[in-house]
Amino acid sequence: xxxxxxxxxxxxxxxxxxxxxxxxxxxxxxxxxxxxxxxxxxxxxxxxxxxxxxxxxxxxxxxxxxxxxxxxxxxxxxxxxxxxxxxxxxxxxxxxxxxxxxxxxxxxxxxxxxxxxxxxxxxxxxxxxxxxxxxxxxxxxxxxxxxxxxxxxxxxxxxxxxxxxxxxxxxxxxxxxxxxxxxxxxxxxxxxxxxxxxxxxxxxxxxxxxxxxxxxxxxxxxxxxxxxxxxxxxxxxxxxxxxxxxxxxxxxxxxxxxxxxxxxxxxxxxxxxxxxxxxxxxxxxxxxxxxxxxxxxxxxxxxxxxxxxxxxxxxxxxxxxxxxxxxxxxxxxxxxxxxxxxxxxxxxxxxxxxxxxxxxxxxxxxxxxxxxxxxxxxxxxxxxxxxxxxxxxxxxxxxxxxxxxxxxxxxxxxxxxxxxxxxxxxxxxxxxxxxxxxxxxxxxxxxxxxxxxxxxxxxxxxxxxxxxxxxxxxxxxxxxxxxxxxxxxxxxxxxxxxxxxxxxxxxxxxxxxxxxxxxxxxxxxxxxxxxxxxxxxxxxxxxxxxxxxxxxxxxxxxxxxxxxxxxxxxxxxxxxxxxxxxxxxxxxxxxxxxxxxxxxxxxxxxxxxxxxxxxxxxxxxxxxxxxxxxxxx
Amino acid sequence: xxxxxxxxxxxxxxxxxxxxxxxxxxxxxxxxxxxxxxxxxxxxxxxxxxxxxxxxxxxxxxxxxxxxxxxxxxxxxxxxxxxxxxxxxxxxxxxxxxxxxxxxxxxxxxxxxxxxxxxxxxxxxxxxxxxxxxxxxxxxxxxxxxxxxxxxxxx
Numbered sequence: 001x002x003x004x005x006x007x008x009x010x011x012x013x014x015x016x017x018x019x020x021x022x023x024x025x026x027x028x029x030x031x032x033x034x035x036x037x038x039x040x041x042x043x044x045x046x047x048x049x050x051x052x053x054x055x056x057x058x059x060x061x062x063x064x065x066x067x068x069x070x071x072x073x074x075x076x077x078x079x080x081x082x083x084x085x086x087x088x089x090x091x092x093x094x095x096x097x098x099x100x101x102x103x104x105x106x107x108x109x110x111x112x113x114x115x116x117x118x119x120x121x122x123x124x125x126x127x128x129x130x131x132x133x134x135x136x137x138x139x140x141x142x143x144x145x146x147x148x149x150x151x152x153x154x155x156x157x158x159x160x161x162x163x164x165x166x167x168x169x170x171x172x173x174x175x176x177x178x179x180x181x182x183x184x185x186x187x188x189x190x191x192x193x194x195x196x197x198x199x200x201x202x203x204x205x206x207x208x209x210x211x212x213x214x215x216x217x218x219x220x221x222x223x224x225x226x227x228x229x230x231x232x233x234x235x236x237x238x239x240x241x242x243x244x245x246x247x248x249x250x251x252x253x254x255x256x257x258x259x260x261x262x263x264x265x266x267x268x269x270x271x272x273x274x275x276x277x278x279x280x281x282x283x284x285x286x287x288x289x290x291x292x293x294x295x296x297x298x299x300x301x302x303x304x305x306x307x308x309x310x311x312x313x314x315x316x317x318x319x320x321x322x323x324x325x326x327x328x329x330x331x332x333x334x335x336x337x338x339x340x341x342x343x344x345x346x347x348x349x350x351x352x353x354x355x356x357x358x359x360x361x362x363x364x365x366x367x368x369x370x371x372x373x374x375x376x377x378x379x380x381x382x383x384x385x386x387x388x389x390x391x392x393x394x395x396x397x398x399x400x401x402x403x404x405x406x407x408x409x410x411x412x413x414x415x416x417x418x419x420x421x422x423x424x425x426x427x428x429x430x431x432x433x434x435x436x437x438x439x440x441x442x443x444x445x446x447x448x449x450x451x452x453x454x455x456x457x458x459x460x461x462x463x464x465x466x467x468x469x470x471x472x473x474x475x476x477x478x479x480x481x482x483x484x485x486x487x488x489x490x491x492x493x494x495x496x497x498x499x500x501x502x503x504x505x506x507x508x509x510x511x512x513x514x515x516x517x518x519x520x521x522x523x524x525x526x527x528x529x530x531x532x533x534x535x536x537x538x539x540x541x542x543x544x545x546x547x548x549x550x551x552x553x554x555x556x557x558x559x560x561x562x563x564x565x566x567x568x569x570x571x572x573x574x575x576x577x578x579x580x581x582x583x584x585x586x587x588x589x590x591x592x593x594x595x596x597x598x599x600x601x602x603x604x605x606x607x608x609x610x611x612x613x614x615x616x617x618x619x620x621x622x623x624x625x626x627x628x629x630x631x632x633x
Numbered sequence: 634x635x636x637x638x639x640x641x642x643x644x645x646x647x648x649x650x651x652x653x654x655x656x657x658x659x660x661x662x663x664x665x666x667x668x669x670x671x672x673x674x675x676x677x678x679x680x681x682x683x684x685x686x687x688x689x690x691x692x693x694x695x696x697x698x699x700x701x702x703x704x705x706x707x708x709x710x711x712x713x714x715x716x717x718x719x720x721x722x723x724x725x726x727x728x729x730x731x732x733x734x735x736x737x738x739x740x741x742x743x744x745x746x747x748x749x750x751x752x753x754x755x756x757x758x759x760x761x762x763x764x765x766x767x768x769x770x771x772x773x774x775x776x777x778x779x780x781x782x783x784x785x786x787x788x
Binding site: 027028030031032035036045046047049050051052055056066067068069070074075078095096099100102103106107110111112113114120121122134136137140141144145146148149152160181209210211212213214215216217220221222252253345346349350353354357358360361362364365366367369399401402447448451454455458556559628629 | 635656657658659660661664675677678679680681682683684685697699700701702703704705706707708709710712714719721723724725726727730733735737738739740741742743744745746747748749750751753754756759761762764766767768769770772773774775776777778779780781782785786787788
């Protein structure tokens, strides 16, 4: 692969990723870098205007504190997140994002994002923390601001460059390496600080649809574990690797349910019309003190539904027609009711068209008129997403000014949002234990991390040192699948079936089968055990060895190879954390059949882990949960 | 099939400096066949049906056919996106249901390309070590909220 030229880019701050967190980082970094004469560079595997989880659009902003209304406090939000995650949360990180998120949302509006407003000029809330938007172009608008910010500060961005590995100088991260998926180039970014915001991970587990609908994951299939791999490989301590997220959505196309539950106040029932939240309410006692908080934690709502599914009481329905009828009945006369219904119909369809167009196709193809008949809902497959009701990501420092005497030594070191690796920062899905950031909070966390990273660069002005040998070794490793394919392709008449290599698609299927059957995927109804995990890890060991035999025909397939290596490391960390936590805490996300109970005495703690790339070994670390609100569990 | 390209409509973006669908696809699926100068989706089972290729295609050559492993045939959702709004048409499988049309705004008050990030609010501190982000504390407030935050709050 000698025809791959190496392009070296030197920068002060490198932002890896192009989604919401990365765009937030670009705007904020550009502002501070301009004042300090620093260079900011962003690198994205896709085109920024449509990259990341908001690529399709979004119908709501799910994190807005509205602090200046006086209706909510910071503590209200922190309490909500802590309870939703069954007590496992870094309150300092959540509060830090929450105290800045309103300013982010106000910027979005100034940049042209249409946020719904009522006649008095107040934002229209979908729920307490959620705002309704016309969000088809949400990502375009945000990316536009980010690109304009980089341009004003003399920064630079690269699109269609796929980052594979961190560059290291001893224990310090000094940039990243990857390759172009458009031309034969290896990119070496040397940076004084590196900010990782490359999203979560999808397709680690087998999805429900395995034909054409394979790609219809709830979270996008192009979020492939790049953040997790980058931080794991750099040696950063990781947290909440067991806290996957399983959303309940409209079945198969995974259209959003938020508007139906929150805005239209719809209820979901089993086939007999019974509300499982009422019928199965006694089960909540088992999960106290979190079983009786309001709102009921997302994973427990899942769990009460899953109990009905396992009892054969499905299909489970969102009762859309009842909800619409109830709203119409509240209108004073027929004319108002008709107008109201028309509005609701448009809102319901826009909810899908803004963010999950497949669901609109599915409704149209099955003749669903929501005012006439109900629609099925179902739990999706497991995802790794630190920004929603999951929590997986890197263990990062909190801000200094939100710590208490009890938390400072545990949760603060040097710079906010820096991982345990010097010069390596994380935000959005890349940082853990700070759930419920969603789009606005991820952008906000990107801002926080970027300002902090600029501060790090100012304090550490020395040029990054990257040994040429490291670059040569990584270049050879990165391009190896191309060489493997070329060396062996003539051996068989079908390039897909060849004993000398494995192509990334089959590699991914193997990974997904292991995770599905041993780590509590869809086909095992999200149930696992210590013994199953041990067997799964044994099989993952073979897969890991076979990763050396991955083969790629072209740059696109080379990206697929590395995406799946990234997923494999996420899977490895996940199984280790599932095994380490000897209890069941989030039954609607996964159930440890051999440890079926919540154990707050021993396991109200973070399960962290760290990887050593020299030895290939992992260390598991139990860290205390400490609350800055002063609340006790 | 998820996204598909109508052969008679695709001109390979010959007049543009780049192939629009190839430029935009977040999953690197849309490619141009240099022989036929027509684009195609190289891996439909990795398609998210995000419609970004549909929306960006200058000749409206791209549509989406629902995933055949769970979506019955016969329905369609089409999008026409302009710089300010988007027009959707939803056709049902059953002929008895009238097609639905929706028009939603996509941006408000700021022209395409003109989202200026800086100086919308004064920034209260130049100190890199302070928690004050660009535009704060002014940007934390709305014009109508009764409470005015004059610094970044703590718990």
